[in-house]
Amino acid sequence: MPLAVPTASRTRERVLRAAAELFAARGFAGTSISAIRSASGALASSIYWEFGSKDGILVAVLQDAAARWLDQARACAVRATAQPGSSAAHRLRDYLDYLAGALAERPEFLRLLLLLSLERRDVDPASLRAIRQVRQHAIDMLAHLYVETGIVDATAAGSVATDLARASLAFFDGSFIAAQIDPETTDLRRMFSMLQAGITAAVPEPGDRDAVHRSIVEGRT
């Protein structure tokens, strides 16, 4: 008995892969159904049967990519918390290293996220949800890490850690874009290590933690 692989699912998969690449490379408006068709090998009408519309492809692509990313991120978080013995700074470095590596290897997802966020004024609610979920997850994970590694005092309000996480995410995104604009003069890993150094540098000694954090988040002249 042959293991009958349904054609549809393979079509769906191939279309998702092709569309993700094309959207990430040329944007949504810059990607035609015809381009997806020839890149995926699927018929245009089959694509419409599967996804209903061009927006439908986008939603599916984002949800798929978000799911993959979250899976990966969860696995990484598990690994990070599984090393209780290591120092806070060490575990932070580990996590940031992982992020930098993931971005360097498969930059399409972040490209997709940023490009679509800027390109589309009126995103599908479903797409927007997928995008925000990923970003929120990243923020939550970083905030948790900052608290858990003692960089942010657990007694402080959660918003301190969240703000720091948001700032870190902004720095990620900005660094990534810099690497897209000036690939030659931008060293993504170095910028990430600068972030890490900045954050750990802001924790000179246990006794002074709160003051520094307050200064970072609330501003100080």
Added chain:
Amino acid sequence: MPLAVPTASRTRERVLRAAAELFAARGFAGTSISAIRSASGALASSIYWEFGSKDGILVAVLQDAAARWLDQARACAVRATAQPGSSAAHRLRDYLDYLAGALAERPEFLRLLLLLSLERRDVDPASLRAIRQVRQHAIDMLAHLYVETGIVDATAAGSVATDLARASLAFFDGSFIAAQIDPETTDLRRMFSMLQAGITAAVPEPGDRDAVHRSIVEGRT
């Protein structure tokens, strides 16, 4: 006797303004000549007479926007250096405040820059030059400010200030994008004040400057 304003210049101006807005809002591929035509009131063929092609419009828009931005930035720099009495931290805050204000008021330029950088794999050399010139100018200005305000020691290599400036720019860009994705939960001014606080916080007292700077830039665990 009416003062005869040359029609050509007005056409060019109106097209540039309309195209800049549309490109910033919907991207290059998402903006049709027809949209520019109706937004600017110019004939499509007149647009082609002026700019030669759709890419030509993009180049002109970017060069124009870059020139405006650089003018503005220069004026701001002059104002900043005209207050020698104020403290380093104060002048940095002034400058960052200015940047945040400019971005909040006229966000199209940065949108345009970031969106086009991500959207177009094969940018015109002229466009790329305009984009990079603006970014380089921003980096130079920040680096100069960091040195001049004493945040980075003048005796240190210039690359320290440049690295810090690059990092600041990345943080700007990332914060801006965050504001585009999550307008409700992102407070641009607050994120900028976080950056400023982080940088000044890294300068606890004159005697310890060098060590801290080294730690930020070169990494420390």
Added chain:
Amino acid sequence: MPLAVPTASRTRERVLRAAAELFAARGFAGTSISAIRSASGALASSIYWEFGSKDGILVAVLQDAAARWLDQARACAVRATAQPGSSAAHRLRDYLDYLAGALAERPEFLRLLLLLSLERRDVDPASLRAIRQVRQHAIDMLAHLYVETGIVDATAAGSVATDLARASLAFFDGSFIAAQIDPETTDLRRMFSMLQAGITAAVPEPGDRDAVHRSIVEGRT
């Protein structure tokens, strides 16, 4: 129950017919897709679905016309060789009569061939192949006829018959063009009968054949 005729083939057929007429009448550059559209009743996008491009239409038109012409020519050749009893001169006259009649009735094909040959410096290889195939076939057929009717001695090199056939074809084409330029003063059938007379006149009596042929082909003063 109506006999369902596939729409596609009818579209293709109608476009081919309309385009052939228009190309023959106004040339390739002078024929717009819009003209083909309204003459054929097909949508412009359907035309592009079928033929891919304007050049694609031209290639298809030429291949189709060439195929029809070759079919017709083959049928005529069969008829000509089916009358072994008639004299050489008679059979030649028959064949040339046929050619003149075909050109007089359906002059579009030769018009198309000549016009496109002159108009397009850079013809599609496929088009060029179709054009040359038809011409070569005509030359071969005439050469065969010249040998078989004894006008050219079979013992002479084949190139003699071929040269005579080429010259005949040139005379055809030139006569046809004369009829296009000066329809009133040009009698196509009369010019063809002149050709035939000239050729048979060149064969005064069996014994002197070779000398005459040599004189015709190799030149004599």
Added chain:
Amino acid sequence: MPLAVPTASRTRERVLRAAAELFAARGFAGTSISAIRSASGALASSIYWEFGSKDGILVAVLQDAAARWLDQARACAVRATAQPGSSAAHRLRDYLDYLAGALAERPEFLRLLLLLSLERRDVDPASLRAIRQVRQHAIDMLAHLYVETGIVDATAAGSVATDLARASLAFFDGSFIAAQIDPETTDLRRMFSMLQAGITAAVPEPGDRDAVHRSIVEGRT
């Protein structure tokens, strides 16, 4: 006092030259005013000032080219009749040699003539007049030559010589087109020498002239 060369005339000349080449190469419909503009270096509005319309350019080009050609042809005819001592066959060969040489060196004019004749259903009366004048002149000249060289008996009706001249012209045109379609396998000079040989071969000896001519023109089986 500088020798003021009027700019207009030079513009006219340059446009005529450029347009003649372009029309000959790509046809009338295939040649845009813009192409003529860039090929001639003249402003589009200057072209319109000089020629009034695109059709006006065509008329001027044809009249100019026809005038040049007629001048050349007249000069050649003068030379031909200036050698009364040479034999009929020799003088015919001379003239045909000259024609073949002129066509080989400057084929644009004949290309222009043939292409426009085929391309344009509704030619300007002025253009048509220019075209027909050239053709008529060629026919007259050939007919005159055939009579004067004794190839056609002067006592025969003039229409015999004219018919032979028309046939010769047709052969010219057809050979020229063959050279355009199959440049590799077509030797223009050889085809012309075939024509010459055929005509002189048709004049075996003085006493039999009339019979042969009658056979050629009126047909014989």
Added chain:
DNA sequence: AATGAATGAGCATTCATTCAT
């Protein structure tokens, strides 16, 4: 589920031509 053809609005661009200066 899959297929090839159709649909009509829209795309970027060029056309021949005109006009004010």
Added chain:
DNA sequence: CATGAATGAATGCTCATTCAT
């Protein structure tokens, strides 16, 4: 006469989408 800009229709072609089978 020369110039640069304007004009609007038309160009070849692609778009996202639908339809009958």
